Structures are given as structure tokens and as C-alpha cells.
Amino acid sequence: MEFVAIDVEIANADFSSICQIGIARYTSKNLSEEWKTYVDPEDFFSPINISIHGIDESTVQDAPKLYELAKEIYHHLDNTVVISHTHFDHVSLNQAFAKYNLRYPEPIWLDTARVARRTWEKFAWSGYGLVNICREVGYQFRCHDALEDAKASAVIFLAAIERSGLDINGWLQRVKQPIDPNYIQTIKREGNPEGCLYGNNLVFTGALEIPRREAADMAAKTGCNIQPGVNKDTTMLVVGNQDIRRLAGHEKSSKHRKAEELIRKGQDIRIISEKDFEELVKLSDEV
Numbered sequence: 001m002e003f004v005a006i007d008v009e010i011a012n013a014d015f016s017s018i019c020q021i022g023i024a025r026y027t028s029k030n031l032s033e034e035w036k037t038y039v040d041p042e043d044f045f046s047p048i049n050i051s052i053h054g055i056d057e058s059t060v061q062d063a064p065k066l067y068e069l070a071k072e073i074y075h076h077l078d079n080t081v082v083i084s085h086t087h088f089d090h091v092s093l094n095q096a097f098a099k100y101n102l103r104y105p106e107p108i109w110l111d112t113a114r115v116a117r118r119t120w121e122k123f124a125w126s127g128y129g130l131v132n133i134c135r136e137v138g139y140q141f142r143c144h145d146a147l148e149d150a151k152a153s154a155v156i157f158l159a160a161i162e163r164s165g166l167d168i169n170g171w172l173q174r175v176k177q178p179i180d181p182n183y184i185q186t187i188k189r190e191g192n193p194e195g196c197l198y199g200n201n202l203v204f205t206g207a208l209e210i211p212r213r214e215a216a217d218m219a220a221k222t223g224c225n226i227q228p229g230v231n232k233d234t235t236m237l238v239v240g241n242q243d244i245r246r247l248a249g250h251e252k253s254s255k256h257r258k259a260e261e262l263i264r265k266g267q268d269i270r271i272i273s274e275k276d277f278e279e280l281v282k283l284s285d286e287v
Contacts, residue, residue, distance in 0.1 A: 001168055002027045003081040003157070004107070007149035008092045009053045012046040013239060015088070015276040016095035018066060019045070019055050022146030023076050026154055029161075035076065036147040038063035048260050048271070053144040067100045074105055081168055082107035083115075085130045085153045087196060088270070091279045110168075112153045112160070114175040114196055119160040124179050126199045129268070130156070195223025196284045201233045202226055205255040206240030208274055219277075222284045230258040234269055241274040 005024045011017035019041045025033040038055065040063045050056045073093075084090060090109055097104045116128045120136060131143055134152050137159040142148045161167065166174055178194050191198050202224040208215055215238070216226045227234060237259045252260075259269050272280075 001029060003083055003110075003154075003168060004076055005083050005150040005154040005157070006077070006089055006093075007084060007146045007153065008089050009055060009144065009146050010049060010092055011041045011043050011055070012049055013271040014043065014095075014273055015092040015279075016099045017041040017043040018092055018096045019060055019063075020053070020146040021069070021073070022148070022150040024147065024150045024154055025076070026158070029158055031151070031154075034147060034151075035072070037069065039069065040065050048263050051264065065100075066096050067102060070097070070100075070102050074103075077105035077107040080107050081110055081172070083110045083112050083153055083157050085111070085149070085156065086113045087111060087280055087283050090283060091276055094279060095276060108172065110157075110172060111175065111196065112156045115160045115171055116156055117179055117198075118174055118177075119163055125193055128199070190220060191223040191225040192221055193223065195221060197236075197280065198223030200224045200235045202236040202238060203228070203230050203234055203255055203259075204238050204240075205253045206274075208238075208240045210274070210278070215274075215277075218281045222281055230255045230262065230269075232262070232267065234259065234262070234267075237269060237271045238277045239271060239273055 003026055005026070007022045008018045009020040011019045018039050020038050021036065023035045024031060038060045040060045042065060045056050094104060113128050116133045117124050120133070123133060123136070130149060130152055133156050134141060137155060139152060139155045141152045143152075157171075160171070164170075164174075180193070191200070197219075200223065202219050203226075204212060204215060219226055219238075224236065230237065237255065239256060256271070259271060263269050
């Protein structure tokens with residue numbers, strides 16, 4: 001049995017702005033190789049992101065660009081089962097490679113959040129974040145370091161294998177099956193419990209390139225509940241493509257400013273661009 005675990009950190013709300021990559025390879029359930037590097041994203045660093053992972057412009061001053069690391073990344077990911085916790089790392093790599101017109105790596109992706117939701121009944125519908133699951137299995141790690149997060153994903157996967165009795169091939173099939181086969185979706189605007197982003201409360205802000213009604217339907221299909229405004233329950237803010245470049249300045253919407261204020265107070269909110277949201281939806285349709 002062999003697989004690779006990966007995690008990335010990003011400089012701002014644009015998923016292509018990768019500033020750190022962590023990769024851990026496991027062979028026969030043991031850590032056999034690890035690799036971590038800072039990356040110069042050739043982009044600005046958002047204060048919010050810096051507060052989360054502690055990486056800023058000075059950290060990556062002499063770091064390689066992503067295109068300089070492509071060969072190394074291909075070596076680790078091509079023709080390999082690659083795990084990550086949720087689709088966010090998958091999307092980041094996709095967007096970053098597209099930014100440089102590079103061939104995208106060719107792994108077989110497996111989402112450990114989907115694995116966890118099918119392994120531990122208490123996390124089937126909520127609370128399946130990396131920290132919560134690691135706490136459940138008794139694993140401590142330094143969150144928001146790419147290599148540490150990658151290893152944490154691996155620990156979750158190995159614990160799920162032991163608990164379920166399924167091997168890698170078994171899990172590649174199981175994640176395509178419903179968590180609850182008795183569930184039938186009847187209300188389109190409520191988050192689909194079988195969706196890979198179920199449990200997220202999503203808010204849209206700014207000028208979207210797709211109609212808001214269509215965007216809301218897309219989000220509900222993936223499991224997100226749609227909120228009209230940012231509040232203590234919000235977990236994701238989608239910023240319109242036309243507004244995303246404003247993140248480097250001060251022309252942010254009131255929803256955007258409130259989300260950042262809540263993040264500073266400790267609330268876990270992901271701020272993502274409209275194009276990254278569309279990519280998340282696209283990937284959720286493929287699994």
C-alpha cells in the first residue's frame with residue numbers, strides 16, 4: 001500500500017497563490033518520504049492569510065516559483081493515489097499550474113474529509129475538519145504548516161483504514177457512495193447532506209459573473225447552506241471575480257470586511273474567489 005498526502009498554504013484568497021507545499025509519502029502504512037518547500041507565489045500576501053499560517057513576503061523572498069518546482073511535484077504526484085483533506089488543495093494546485101500554463105499532475109485524488117464522514121458517524125454531517133478528526137484519533141500537530149497538515153490527513157486516512165477494514169481501492173469506491181443511502185434531496189436551496197462541502201454556510205459578495213440564483217443552486221448541490229449575510233455561523237465567503245483584485249487594496253465590501261473581522265476573532269472562514277468556487281463545484285461533480 002502506497003499513497004501520498006499533500007497540503008498547500010496560500011498567500012491570499014486566490015487559490016493559485018500557493019506559498020507553501022507539504023508532501024508526505026506512506027509505504028506499508030509508514031512514513032517513507034517527506035518534502036516541504038516555501039513557494040514565491042508572485043502575488044500579494046493578505047494580512048488575514050499571514051495571521052493564519054505566519055508566512056509573508058519575507059519568508060518567500062528567496063523561494064522558488066511554482067514552475068521551478070513542477071518537475072519535483074510531478075515526481076511525487078503523477079500516477080499516485082494522493083490524499084488531501086477536502087478539495088481545496090486540489091483546486092489550488094489546479095489553479096496554480098494553470099496560471100503558468102503547466103501540465104497538471106496526474107494523480108488519483110482521494111478526499112479524507114469524505115473518508116472521515118463515512119468512517120465516524122458523529123462526523124457524518126458536521127465537525128469533520130482536520131483538527132476535530134485528529135483530536136478524535138488522538139493525534140496532535142501544528143495546524144497550518146503544509147507538511148504537518150499533510151501528515152495529519154494521512155493519520156486520518158490510516159485510522160479510517162484500520163477502523164473500516166477497507167484498503168485504498170475500497171475507499172476509492174466507498175467515497176463515491178452515499179453517506180446515508182436513505183437520503184433523498186427534496187429542497188434545492190438547502191445544503192445537500194451528501195455534498196462534499198456539506199456543513200458549510202456560504203455567503204456571496206461582490207459582482208458575480210454568473211447569476212446569483214445559479215450560483216446559489218450550485219453551492220446547495222455541493223452541500224452548502226446559502227446565507228444572505230456574514231454572521232457567526234458563516235464558514236465560506238465567495239468574492240466575485242471582478243472584485244478579487246481589490247483584495248490588495250481597501251475597496252472591500254462590508255461582507256468581506258466583516259468576514260475578516262470574524263477571522264481575526266478566531267472564526268474559521270474561507271475567503272475564496274468566484275473562479276475557485278466554480279472549480280470546487282466542478283470537482284465535486286466528478287467524485
